[in-house]
Structure formats: structure tokens, C-alpha cells
Amino acid sequence: MPSPSQPSTGERRPRAMVIDRAWRGLGPGPQALSGPGGAPLTRTVKLIVLPLIVRPALRPELAADFLDAREVEQLDALIRESGAVLEATARWFTLLKKTRRALGIVAGNPQDLYFQRCFELATEHGAPGPDADAVARAVLEDVVDSSGGRTVEALKEHLADSARRARLDVELEAAWDGREAVPGAADTGLAAEVLEACGAAGADSPAFAAMVRAGHGSLLGRALWAAHPADVWDRSDVPPHLGLTAHRVPPRPEVGRSASTATLPAPFDRTLFERLFTVLQASTHREQLPTVPELVRREAGRSCAPLGLCDESLRVTVVLGGRLAVGLDPLGAGTSVAGSTAAHRIVNSRWQREASVLRARRMTVSPRPDPDGGVLGALAQDLRTPWTAYMRRLWVRLHGRDVRDAALPDAAAAWGVLDGVARSVMMDHRARVRTALRTLSATTATAAPAAEPRSA
Numbered sequence: 191m192p193s194p195s196q197p198s199t200g201e202r203r204p205r206a207m208v209i210d211r212a213w214r215g216l217g218p219g220p221q222a223l224s225g226p227g228g229a230p231l232t233r234t235v236k237l238i239v240l241p242l243i244v245r246p247a248l249r250p251e252l253a254a255d256f257l258d259a260r261e262v263e264q265l266d267a268l269i270r271e272s273g274a275v276l277e278a279t280a281r282w283f284t285l286l287k288k289t290r291r292a293l294g295i296v297a298g299n300p301q302d303l304y305f306q307r308c309f310e311l312a313t314e315h316g317a318p319g320p321d322a323d324a325v326a327r328a329v330l331e332d333v334v335d336s337s338g339g340r341t342v343e344a345l346k347e348h349l350a351d352s353a354r355r356a357r358l359d360v361e362l363e364a365a366w367d368g369r370e371a372v373p374g375a376a377d378t379g380l381a382a383e384v385l386e387a388c389g390a391a392g393a394d395s396p397a398f399a400a401m402v403r404a405g406h407g408s409l410l411g412r413a414l415w416a417a418h419p420a421d422v423w424d425r426s427d428v429p430p431h432l433g434l435t436a437h438r439v440p441p442r443p444e445v446g447r448s449a450s451t452a453t454l455p456a457p458f459d460r461t462l463f464e465r466l467f468t469v470l471q472a473s474t475h476r477e478q479l480p481t482v483p484e485l486v487r488r489e490a491g492r493s494c495a496p497l498g499l500c501d502e503s504l505r506v507t508v509v510l511g512g513r514l515a516v517g518l519d520p521l522g523a524g525t526s527v528a529g530s531t532a533a534h535r536i537v538n539s540r541w542q543r544e545a546s547v548l549r550a551r552r553m554t555v556s557p558r559p560d561p562d563g564g565v566l567g568a569l570a571q572d573l574r575t576p577w578t579a580y581m582r583r584l585w586v587r588l589h590g591r592d593v594r595d596a597a598l599p600d601a602a603a604a605w606g607v608l609d610g611v612a613r614s615v616m617m618d619h620r621a622r623v624r625t626a627l628r629t630l631s632a633t634t635a636t637a638a639p640a641a642e643p644r645s646a
């Protein structure tokens with residue numbers, strides 16, 4: 191018998207779609223963990239559903255992107271059976287946010303910090319009971335204590351000292367003036383070899399180690415400082431920096447004193463404060479980070495290093511990511527670079543199957559104007575220049591690893607990051623399209639006037 195919330199078909203189904211449909215079948219209980227349309231939030235899937243309910247490491251048959259009918263039924267049953275604990279998780283999360291406001295805590299993203307804690311509370315205690323306020327306060331204090339002062343507020347206080355800011359500015363200027371700008375760029379032929387090997391079978395490639403030894407990432411970074419190297423990616427229609435800066439040459443980093451996720455500039459254009467703001471906001475285990483003064487000291491040197499990274503394996507992964515990014519072709523327009531690799535074929539085929547991409551592809555050839563005033567058109571345009579979103583997200587992920595001294599030991603590890611970023615960008619675009627379509631549908635329904643009787 192097929193599960194109640196899933197249709198009976200013999201076709202393989204995307205795991206994300208199965209999770210979405212099963213989640214909606216739970217009703218309004220886990221609303222605090224859902225988006226406006228009732229689907230689970232991206233962080234809900236990432237932090238709760240996959241690691242704590244699906245647990246692909248214990249159920250490898252559910253780790254694939256597409257599932258057979260039996261696996262669909264198994265996944266659907268797991269989520270439905272977790273309905274009560276998910277509802278309790280949502281109620282704990284609502285309580286923790288309320289208590290957080292009462293305590294005046296503003297640092298960190300509540301979803302990143304509390305989602306998994308709330309699931310633990312729901313598993314241990316069920317729904318919040320009479321002593322829930324005290325439990326919530328203890329959890330929040332524990333989270334704050336575990337951060338060891340590694341918060342955005344602590345960073346703001348550290349950089350508020352005028353004398354310290356002046357010293358940092360002098361250090362940044364000296365480090366920037368001491369750079370070695372070299373015309374030319376890394377040979378991306380080895381990058382194609384790595385992507386062919388890793389994309390084909392997840393195997394390692396000795397070319398990755400060769401690129402690290404030869405400093406191919408540093409070569410690219412120094413070339414971007416010198417001037418725009420020509421045709422570094424074998425494509426003349428994309429900028430060599432791939433949107434990592436809004437300038438012809440990356441500017442010297444400033445110290446900065448504030449940041450907002452809504453207005454963050456391109457990675458190479460961010461201030462010291464903005465670079466560390468993203469790290470502190472995204473960190474769920476801040477105790478693993480250096481202290482704020484040490485974070486700032488290291489970031490001053492890192493921000494003036496090639497590609498804004500210190501570790502060469504991470505810089506080489508930027509080269510690999512660039513080679514992959516310029517060959518991304520979500521719309522199937524055939525504009526990928528010559529010599530497309532197995533990695534390109536895997537990512538592009540996955541992306542081209544997306545329903546949101548199919549809608550965008552139709553829009554690119556449709557003579558009709560965009561009915562919503564440009565939102566869907568802008569989303570379609572994102573798919574014509576996919577390298578920008580991909581490279582920005584890749585750099586942020588590599589920067590976070592660099593701050594934690596988490597190098598990538600081999601090509602297989604690098605491919606795990608590259609492929610994970612591709613999936614993340616695709617899911618983000620899917621969510622934005624769904625939001626736009628829901629908004630358009632609601633606007634159309636509201637604006638439609640009642641039918642007027644026609645006179646003879």
C-alpha cells in the first residue's frame with residue numbers, strides 16, 4: 191500500500207519532494223519550523239530532518255537524491271512517525287525565541303543555535319511543561335557560555351576601540367602593499383582532470399595534490415590582483431573573478447564596524463568585520479573557533495592573502511570551483527565550456543531536471559512579458575549567470591573552513607564541498623521560485639475583481 195501522503199507511482203522521486211510532501215501532511219503542528227507556504231525551512235531539513243530523523247549514515251538507501259517506491263514509503267513513514275516530536279520541537283523553539291528576547295540575546299541565528307537543541311528537548315521531555323521556562327533559560331545560558339564570548343556583539347566591542355582600529359588599518363595597509371601581483375593565471379587543465387575523475391566516480395585524483403604543490407590557487411589570486419587575466423576560464427563572456435568582487439581589481443579590505451546579511455557585498459569587497467560576521471553568524475560550535483582577538487588578528491592577514499584564503503588546498507578548490515562554475519548550464523542552452531567534465535554533466539543534469547528551471551527555461555523563450563513585474567524574470571536571469579551565486583557560496587564555505595584550519599586533504603574531499611555547494615544553490619533557487627509563485631498566485635487572486643453583470 192502506498193503511504194497516504196505520497197502518490198502511487200513506479201517512478202523514482204526526488205528525496206526533497208518526498209520530504210516536502212510528507213512534511214505538509216503533518217499539518218500545522220510544526221509551523222514554527224516551516225516556511226510561509228507550509229514547506230519545511232531549509233535549515234529544518236539540514237539540521238533536523240536529515241541528520242536526526244532520516245539519518246542517511248544509518249540508512250544509506252535514503253541518502254540518494256532520487257528514491258524508489260519502497261524508499262519513498264520508508265522516508266514518508268519516518269517523517270509521519272516523527273510528527274509528535276516535531277510538533278514538540280516547534281513549541282520548544284517558539285519558547286526559546288521568546289526567552290531569548292526576554293534575556294536580550296541578539297547574537298547568532300536562532301535556527302542554527304537552537305533547532306537541534308529543541309529536538310533534543312522534545313525527545314527527552316515531550317512538549318514544554320510546567321518547568322519549561324526554567325529549562326529554556328538554562329539551555330540559552332548554556333549556548334551563550336559555550337560560545338566563549340565568540341559573538342557578533344563581542345566582535346563589535348573589540349573593533350569599537352579607536353586605537354585598535356587604527357592599528358588594524360595600518361596592518362592592513364602594510365599587508366596589502368606587500369602583496370605580489372603577478373600577471374597570468376593558473377592552468378585550469380589540471381582542474382578539468384580533477385573534475386573528470388571526481389565527478390565520474392567519486393575517486394581521488396593525483397592532479398589535486400599536484401595543483402596544491404604548484405600553488406595554482408595562489409597563482410590565480412595574484413593574477414586577479416595584477417589585472418584581469420584574459421580567458422582564464424576558456425570563456426570570454428565571464429569575468430575572471432566570477433563575481434567575487436564588483437571591481438576590476440579587488441580593493442584593499444577595510445576594518446569596518448557593522449554588517450547585515452541583506453546587504454553583504456561580494457566576498458573580496460567585504461570588510462574585516464563583514465568577513466568575521468558571517469563566520470560568527472553561521473557557527474553552531476563557536477567553542478571551536480579562536481577567541482575574538484585572535485580571529486581578528488588572523489583575518490587581517492587572511493584578507494590580504496591570495497583569494498582571501500590562507501590554506502592552499504582551499505585556494506585550489508576555488509580554481510576547481512571556477513572551472514565547474516563557468517560550465518554550469520541550468521537552462522540547457524549549450525553554453526558550457528569546451529571539454530565539459532563528468533562533474534559538469536552530473537551537476538547540470540540534476541539542475542536541468544528541476545521544475546523551477548524548466549519554468550525559467552520557458553520564460554527565456556516566451557514572447558510574453560513577465561506577469562509579476564519582473565521577479566520571475568530576475569530568477570530566470572540568475573540561471574543565465576549561475577557562476578555568481580555558486581562562487582559566492584563556495585567562497586563563504588571555504589572561508590569558514592580556513593578560519594577553523596580545516597584544509598581539504600584530497601580531491602574527493604574537495605568534490606564533496608563543490609557538489610554540496612551546487613546542491614545548496616539549486617535548493618535556494620527552487621525555494622525562491624516557489625516563494626515568487628506563491629506571492630504571484632496570492633496577488634492575482636486578491637486583484638481579480640468579481641464578475642460584473644453585463645447589460646444588454
